[in-house]
Amino acid sequence: MQIRSAQARDRADIWRILEPVIRAGETYALPRDMSEDGALAYWLGDDRKTFVAEEDGVVLGTYYLRANQMGGGAHVANCGYVTAAEATGRGIARRMCTHSLQQARELDFRAMQFNCVVSTNAGAVRLWQAMGFETVGRLPGAFAHPVHGFVDAFVMFRAL
Amino acid sequence: MQIRSAQARDRADIWRILEPVIRAGETYALPRDMSEDGALAYWLGDDRKTFVAEEDGVVLGTYYLRANQMGGGAHVANCGYVTAAEATGRGIARRMCTHSLQQARELDFRAMQFNCVVSTNAGAVRLWQAMGFETVGRLPGAFAHPVHGFVDAFVMFRAL
Numbered sequence: 001m002q003i004r005s006a007q008a009r010d011r012a013d014i015w016r017i018l019e020p021v022i023r024a025g026e027t028y029a030l031p032r033d034m035s036e037d038g039a040l041a042y043w044l045g046d047d048r049k050t051f052v053a054e055e056d057g058v059v060l061g062t063y064y065l066r067a068n069q070m071g072g073g074a075h076v077a078n079c080g081y082v083t084a085a086e087a088t089g090r091g092i093a094r095r096m097c098t099h100s101l102q103q104a105r106e107l108d109f110r111a112m113q114f115n116c117v118v119s120t121n122a123g124a125v126r127l128w129q130a131m132g133f134e135t136v137g138r139l140p141g142a143f144a145h146p147v148h149g150f151v152d153a154f155v156m157f158r159a160l
Numbered sequence: 161m162q163i164r165s166a167q168a169r170d171r172a173d174i175w176r177i178l179e180p181v182i183r184a185g186e187t188y189a190l191p192r193d194m195s196e197d198g199a200l201a202y203w204l205g206d207d208r209k210t211f212v213a214e215e216d217g218v219v220l221g222t223y224y225l226r227a228n229q230m231g232g233g234a235h236v237a238n239c240g241y242v243t244a245a246e247a248t249g250r251g252i253a254r255r256m257c258t259h260s261l262q263q264a265r266e267l268d269f270r271a272m273q274f275n276c277v278v279s280t281n282a283g284a285v286r287l288w289q290a291m292g293f294e295t296v297g298r299l300p301g302a303f304a305h306p307v308h309g310f311v312d313a314f315v316m317f318r319a320l
Contacts, residue, residue, distance in 0.1 A: 022231075025231060025232055026232075028231065028232075029229035029230055029231045029232050029233035029234075030230050030231040031230050031231045031234075032231060034230075034231075069189035069275075069276055069302075070189055070190050070191050070194075071182075071185060071188065071189045071190040071191045071192060071194075072185055072186075072188075072189050072278070072303045072304045072305065072306075073189035073276055073302060073303055073304075073313070074189075074191075074304075075304055075310075076299070076302050110301070110310075111300075111301065111302065113299065113302070115229075115275070116229055116233055118232070136297045136298055136299060136300070136315075137296045137297020137298070137299075137315045138296055138297070139236070139273065139296060139297075139315070139317055140271075140296070140317065140319070141270070141271065141319070142229075142233060142236050142271065142273070142317075143232045143233055144232045144233075144234075144235055145232060146232075150235075150270075153233070155296075155297045155299070155315055157299055157300065157302075159300070159301070
């Protein structure tokens with residue numbers, strides 16, 4: 001598996017991966033009815049670098065890396081990762097996260113922060129902890145989960 | 161003093177208030193070299209409502225109110241407040257915050273969150289605490305202060 005910069009030709013693959021996650025609305029704070037154009041404009045925005053994880057020519061995951069804030073907060077990175085539905089459980093998110101930490105270091109970020117890790121997304125919380133992230137904040141009821149209602153979200157952080 | 165929606169004619173006043181705060185770079189995560197057009201595009205963006213506090217025809221403060229996240233996070237509001245340099249210490253930030261909490265309620269937000277309250281901005285931290293905000297997270301070294309170096313930032317939150 002290789003992880004490389006996303007290209008224009010990856011747009012359909014990225015949307016294939018993002019769409020079910022956006023439509024489910026259980027893990028990312030993105031509108032469930034977000035259009036393909038809107039989602040790709042967000043995921044491939046000028047303010048971020050976007051990567052894909054590819055194996056034998058098949059895109060199995062994608063992530064973005066950006067500054068979490070401007071100005072005095074621009075040394076803290078932020079990422080979002082999505083694995084293709086058919087490829088979960090194979091460690092792809094972990095590999096994308098490892099790649100993103102290295103990329104962030106090369107870009108001179110000093111830390112990485114996730115702003116809204118949904119507390120019911122236990123697999124993600126466990127993985128980020130295993131990747132060295134600490135839960136530095138709990139946002140009470142900050143995520144409207146389509147099944148569980150208002151659930152807490154975590155702010156997770158690690159130095160680089 | 162009245163607080164009202166910002167109009168196009170307020171642009172010069174808003175910039176007069178924002179510019180010294182942006183140039184100082186001590187309290188807001190905005191680029192210190194941000195242009196007037198860039199700052200006004202941000203402060204008056206389509207994704208937010210912007211207000212001014214006015215007394216005898218003089219604009220003394222401004223704030224914005226927006227959703228802090230999209231999708232499952234869109235029920236949490238976020239605000240930024242700036243008081244004119246010549247009008248600090250008169251309770252204008254407090255009145256803008258009170259106004260914003262009421263506005264947020266009317267817009268059916270369920271909570272308000274500040275993402276990056278600079279720890280050295282003690283007056284702001286005290287005021288938000290007095291306004292019912294709790295410090296729900298501490299981001300270590302997340303703000304590059306031009307005088308104090310890397311300082312912590314707080315995530316502050318209150319239900320509405």
